[in-house]
Amino acid sequence: MSTPLVGQIINLLAAVLLLIVFAMLAQRRLLRLIHLFALQGAVLTLNTLVVAVTLHQSHLYFSVILNLVLKVIVLPWILIRLVDRLDLRRDAESVGNLPLIMLVAVVLVILSFNVALPISELAGTMTRGTLGIAMASVLISFLMMITRRKAVAQVIGFLSMENGLFFAATSATYGMPMVVELGIALDVLVATFIFGIFFFQIRETFDSLDIRNLENLKDRE
Amino acid sequence: MTELLLVLCLPLIGAFTLGLRGDRPWAAEANASFSLLTLLAALALTARVMSLGPQVVLAELFFVDAFNVFLVALTAFVGFTTSLFSRVYMRVEQDRGRVTVRRLRLYHAMYQMFMFTMFLALLTNNVGILWVALEAATLATVLLVSLYRTPESIEAAWKYFILCGVGIAQALFGTILLYVAAERVLGAGGSALLWTHLYEVKDQLEPTVLGIAFVFLLVGYGTKVGLAPLHNWLPDAHAEGPTPISAVLSGLLLNVALYAVVRNKVLVDAAVGNHLPGYLMMGFGLLSVLVAAFFLYRQKDVKRLFAYSSIEHMGIATFAFGMGGPVAAFGGLLHMTAHSLTKSAIFFAVGHAVQKTGTQVMSDIRGLIHHSPAVGWGLMIGGIAILGIPPFGVFASEFIILTTAMRDHPWAAPVLLLGLGVAFAAIFTRLQAMVFGDTTAKRLPRPPALLPVFVHLLLVLVLGLYIPPYLAAWYRQAAAMIG
Numbered sequence: 057m058s059t060p061l062v063g064q065i066i067n068l069l070a071a072v073l074l075l076i077v078f079a080m081l082a083q084r085r086l087l088r089l090i091h092l093f094a095l096q097g098a099v100l101t102l103n104t105l106v107v108a109v110t111l112h113q114s115h116l117y118f119s120v121i122l123n124l125v126l127k128v129i130v131l132p133w134i135l136i137r138l139v140d141r142l143d144l145r146r147d148a149e150s151v152g153n154l155p156l157i158m159l160v161a162v163v164l165v166i167l168s169f170n171v172a173l174p175i176s177e178l179a180g181t182m183t184r185g186t187l188g189i190a191m192a193s194v195l196i197s198f199l200m201m202i203t204r205r206k207a208v209a210q211v212i213g214f215l216s217m218e219n220g221l222f223f224a225a226t227s228a229t230y231g232m233p234m235v236v237e238l239g240i241a242l243d244v245l246v247a248t249f250i251f252g253i254f255f256f257q258i259r260e261t262f263d264s265l266d267i268r269n270l271e272n273l274k275d276r277e
Numbered sequence: 278m279t280e281l282l283l284v285l286c287l288p289l290i291g292a293f294t295l296g297l298r299g300d301r302p303w304a305a306e307a308n309a310s311f312s313l314l315t316l317l318a319a320l321a322l323t324a325r326v327m328s329l330g331p332q333v334v335l336a337e338l339f340f341v342d343a344f345n346v347f348l349v350a351l352t353a354f355v356g357f358t359t360s361l362f363s364r365v366y367m368r369v370e371q372d373r374g375r376v377t378v379r380r381l382r383l384y385h386a387m388y389q390m391f392m393f394t395m396f397l398a399l400l401t402n403n404v405g406i407l408w409v410a411l412e413a414a415t416l417a418t419v420l421l422v423s424l425y426r427t428p429e430s431i432e433a434a435w436k437y438f439i440l441c442g443v444g445i446a447q448a449l450f451g452t453i454l455l456y457v458a459a460e461r462v463l464g465a466g467g468s469a470l471l472w473t474h475l476y477e478v479k480d481q482l483e484p485t486v487l488g489i490a491f492v493f494l495l496v497g498y499g500t501k502v503g504l505a506p507l508h509n510w511l512p513d514a515h516a517e518g519p520t521p522i523s524a525v526l527s528g529l530l531l532n533v534a535l536y537a538v539v540r541n542k543v544l545v546d547a548a549v550g551n552h553l554p555g556y557l558m559m560g561f562g563l564l565s566v567l568v569a570a571f572f573l574y575r576q577k578d579v580k581r582l583f584a585y586s587s588i589e590h591m592g593i594a595t596f597a598f599g600m601g602g603p604v605a606a607f608g609g610l611l612h613m614t615a616h617s618l619t620k621s622a623i624f625f626a627v628g629h630a631v632q633k634t635g636t637q638v639m640s641d642i643r644g645l646i647h648h649s650p651a652v653g654w655g656l657m658i659g660g661i662a663i664l665g666i667p668p669f670g671v672f673a674s675e676f677i678i679l680t681t682a683m684r685d686h687p688w689a690a691p692v693l694l695l696g697l698g699v700a701f702a703a704i705f706t707r708l709q710a711m712v713f714g715d716t717t718a719k720r721l722p723r724p725p726a727l728l729p730v731f732v733h734l735l736l737v738l739v740l741g742l743y744i745p746p747y748l749a750a751w752y753r754q755a756a757a758m759i760g
Binding site for chain 1: 453454469
């Protein structure tokens with residue numbers, strides 16, 4: 057494949073990722089949010105595969121498999137099972153002042169591109185232009201965690217942030233060394249299990265998964 | 278190198294054994310035995326490193342030098358004494374029905390798992406694995422913070438999980454940026470993330486990228502150190518979890534997170550050459566000292582009080598490492614040691630005091646000295662030590678840090694002194710009322726485990742009066758490396 061075309065494909069996938077993260081920010085329904093998260097994982101995997109095949113980065117095949125299994129299959133499956141068992145299938149929440157949140161997200165994108173500029177000039181990879189998008193995904197996921205009031209949505213924000221970080225690693229360096237990537241994957245998997253345990257603990261104690269119940273610990277006067 | 282493998286494997290074996298058999302009556306003893314064996318292995322490792330110098334082992338997977346071997350020994354020691362304290366403490370909690378046997382199994386397994394993550398973070402040669410280990414440390418302790426399943430403890434654990442998770446994600450981004458810069462010099466592949474290789478080329482790394490990377494690394498690991506304004510999780514997690522966990526969070530986790538910051542700082546310092554990392558750390562450090570000092574005043578809960586005091590002391594140590602130079606680094610290392618020993622001793626004494634009075638509210642804890650002189654004196658002496666009154670080790674380290682600050686950065690000295698003064702007034706008045714005054718304490722069915730308290734305080738006293746020459750040499754060696 058010719059290099060400009062590969063560059064175009066990678067940029068296209070990066071743009072799709074940015075769109076998905078915006079969609080997640082605005083999505084009120086929990087189940088749709090999980091579908092979007094799985095889609096994000098799929099696009100991420102596809103992007104890694106394109107980089108691996110066209111730029112002959114054979115160690116990335118391992119990342120592709122890891123991503124496919126963990127982020128497209130296992131994590132969404134765990135999340136959907138949790139939603140079923142917690143009976144949240146029809147759950148939706150108000151996201152607050154959506155236009156304002158979207159504007160903040162746009163500002164974050166501009167900011168990320170500015171911060172990423174000196175770094176991507178130095179990075180020796182073909183995918184370096186997408187570093188700004190990766191950083192924007194991380195920051196927008198963070199924004200999503202702040203704006204959500206439901207525990208499950210916050211956790212999806214957390215996982216989407218991890219996806220953004222993974223994307224940053226692929227675009228700036230063609231991926232981290234294998235042992236590190238394995239370790240990170242293990243941490244994310246264990247974290248998801250523990251989040252699951254937490255949902256039940258929170259529900260048992262507060263009868264709902266609304267984080268507003270979890271804002272009582274202050275420095276008591 | 279067998280000692281190093283033992284230090285790593287023993288807690289891991291302990292975690293699995295206790296995970297399977299932790300519901301047996303001897304689980305607490307098994308926990309203490311595993312910790313004792315780990316301590317012996319750590320001491321053997323220390324002896325080896327002191328005689329043979331720094332070592333890189335197992336295909337460069339792990340490395341030990343003067344800086345991390347000192348923290349390994351300290352971690353193993355505090356891990357062991359805390360397991361002794363926890364043996365008695367958790368039995369009392371079980372008698373009171375606050376924890377079930379199944380939760381004790383989780384507790385013991387995760388205690389050993391936490392110790393494993395600490396040793397892995399300290400001994401690994403890989404910057405990425407350091408990140409993985411610190412994230413795993415959060416995962417190991419988060420279910421322990423919510424062990425009692427009270428609404429408060431679940432809230433504290435959730436906050437701890439989310440804040441530290443988000444924080445440490447920033448550190449991962451910093452690590453990726455570090456890898457971007459390192460890859461250009463060292464080439465792609467595993468070796469570009471190894472400390473031993475990075476240190477060899479530290480002055481060739483790209484300054485702009487490393488500068489940006491350090492901001493992310495400092496914010497990320499700084500969240501775990503408890504630096505203001507990222508400290509919100511710390512008082513809640515300390516106050517709502519079981520007291521042995523407060524002791525290891527304060528005494529070990531904060532130190533290891535600071536270790537991660539300092540290791541990265543040495544690298545970035547050499548690359549950027551403009552002392553920016555140092556100023557950032559000094560700023561965060563001073564802010565933490567001030568914020569903690571003024572929050573100390575408002576506390577009603579005894580464990581929150583000492584949690585804020587941990588923020589203050591980690592701020593002082595961060596400030597010291599930020600100043601740089603062998604003397605300040607020496608002071609920082611001494612401060613980490615003295616704070617770790619003193620604060621865990623205080624939490625042991627506080628744990629027993631809370632069990633005796635049945636409350637964590639300070640105004641309801643009165644006259645410990647009448648009913649249980651040993652707990653009362655333990656808390657009083659621990660409090661005096663942490664406030665930096667001579668002749669304890671915290672005084673020695675604070676003195677070194679303050680005098681260095683006066684010489685090199687005179688503007689910072691008044692801020693530090695103000696923080697220390699406010700903290701002194703806030704803690705000392707509370708301490709006096711809790712220890713003396715009319716008693717509210719009740720006798721407990723089990724004798725408290727006070728040996729760890731007094732052993733720790735004795736060590737801090739020794740550190741203040743006379744640092745043994747081999748220990749001083751060891752500190753100097755580490756300080757020269759990171760200064």
